[in-house]
Amino acid sequence: MKLKQTAKAIAAGLILAATSSFASAAPINVGGVVFDPSSIFDFNANGDLFERVITGTGQAAEGFGKITDINKVFGESNFCPTCELTFTFGGFTLVDPNPQALLFTGGFVNFFVQDRSSATFTAYDPTKTLGNAGDGNLWLSLAGHTDTRTGYSAPGTLFGKIDSGLLGSGNERGQGGGLLDVTGGLAAMSLNTNTVIDSAGGRADLNFTTTFLPTQPDAIAAGAPRLNGGATFTGNAIPEPATLLLLGAGLFGIGFGAKRRKQKAA
Structure with a gap:
């Protein structure tokens, strides 16, 4: 025996x-999205985003975007041969409006994959809506991971900073970032790795960073987001x-x- x-x-x-x-x-x-877990860049996804202007405490940051490259593989047809990969985010509630240390709690990010033949979303198109970016199959769902950062008044899930302009003006430029935990979706088993370490030694699944700046006035449709920018999501995919x-x-x-x-x- x-x-x-x-x-x-x-x-x-x-x-x-x-x-x-x-x-x-x-x-x-994974659900039509192709990437190499052994890539030295893995996992690294970049995209364009649009978000609504918030004016003060208690309001939530929300918006949408589209992934433009994964692991430095550019061109949608190369990493999503027959599909498009979009994302929506929301629920990041502002609790401290300090422009040099914007602090948010809560929040989610959801990725959706949709067959390109029925997709109408372009990477830079402020006339689109959360609905356009949120259709298709749920590829990955994420929740904000509570962490602490030096210079911020309390723990939070999104830590931002305004580099120029005033909060709520629609002319602000700045950046933000935080950590995310996988909660579901087609890619959950590939990206729920707990390999990102937070400030207390806890574990998250992805790190994200964002930038924002004013959208060109002539591109703003009625009710459309006023800020656009970029987003980067990084982590580690399995199998390793x-x-x-x-x-x-x-x-x-x-x-x-x-x-x-x-x-x-x-």
């Missing part, structure tokens, strides 16, 4: 070690080829060690 278990451990180790070399070079397809290789080597080592002990005992 022990001999069979030893043989199985060795076999499993050899299989995992062998297949990991193939996995390291094989992009994965290196992890598979280590696991395979470990199983092989267990099996080989057991076999040697058995030989010595004999």
Whole structure:
């Protein structure tokens, strides 16, 4: 019985070690979105965004956008061959309006994948709405991860700063960022990795950064967002080829060690 278990451990180790070399070079397809977990950039997604102006405490930042590249693979047809990947965000409630330390709590980000034949969303189009960006299949859902940052009045989920302009004017320029936890979606199993460390040593799944600036006046439709900018989402996707290789080597080592002990005992 022990001999069979030893043989199985060795076999499993050899299989995992062998297949990991193939996995390291094989992009994965998640709901039509293709990316390589072994890329040195993985996971890194960039996109354009639009968001509504907020004027004070208690209001929530919300908006939408479209992913333009993943892991430095540019061109939608290269990372989403038959689809488009859009996102919506909201619920990030302003609790401290200090322009040098804008603090938000709560919040969510949802990604949606939709067949390109029925998609009408372009990367830079302020006439689109949350509805346009939020149709299709839920690819990934994320919730704001509470963290702390130096210079901010309390824990929060989004930490921002205005570099020029006044809050609520529609002319502000600035930046923000925070951490996110995976809560569901087609890509949840690939990106729910808990590899991003927060300030207290806790774990999140993705880091995000944003920029915002005024939208050109002649491009603003009635009721459309007044700010546009960019967003970057970074993390670590699985499966990890290196992890598979280590696991395979470990199983092989267990099996080989057991076999040697058995030989010595004999």
